[in-house]
Amino acid sequence: MGNKQTVFTHEQLEAYQDCTFFTRKEIMRLFYRYQDLAPQLVPLDYTSCPDVKVPYELIGSMPELKDNPFRQRIAQVFSEDGDGHMTLDNFLDMFSVMSEMAPRDLKAYYAFKIYDFNNDDYICAWDLEQTVTKLTRGELSTEEVSLICEKVLDEADGDHDGRLSLEDFQNMILRAPDFLR
Ligand SMILES: [Ca+2]
Ligand SMILES: [Ca+2]
Secondary structure (H helix, E strand, O other), X not given: OOOOOOOOOHHHHHHHHHHOOOOHHHHHHHXXXXXXXXXXXXXXXXXXXOOOOEOHHHHOOOOOOOOOOOHHHHHHHHOOOOOOOEOHHHHHHHHHHHOOOOOHHHHHHHHHHHHOXXXXXXXXXXXXXXXXXXXXXXXXXXXXHHHHHHHHHHHHOOOOOOOEOHHHHHHHHHHOHHHOO
């Protein structure tokens, strides 16, 4: 076939295509970007599934993330141990969900996880304050942030338990897609 690619086995590439929204070419391109972040760390042969993680400091400096106020949360949510350090699989998952090909429901699911700062499967008033502060890039006063949070909770807390479940959140972003960026 004249295919010199030996980074992955055929099966590995098939699996990555199944688990992401990417073509083989895009997967290879992302692999090389991953490898380029830490060339001494990431081998060019993945056929034996090396146990490698690229540190958050490098991931967070990528153009897609460096200006995103949620970059650390994003990396934490997609990393295996929640510390932001990423295996290649974590890395591909993250870019897959961030891609335009990912359906809105999937993006919403991960946005919920990103906004759930204390990882308890609910967005409480405190989580919401962190989220709104970051979404508005610190340009609002504490009072303004609290007002927005109150309003959001008021409108989106469908079962009135004072916090947003994933379901509350999904209903909310149908009306306010700004929360999905
Ligand atoms: Ca929470
Ligand atoms: Ca609720």
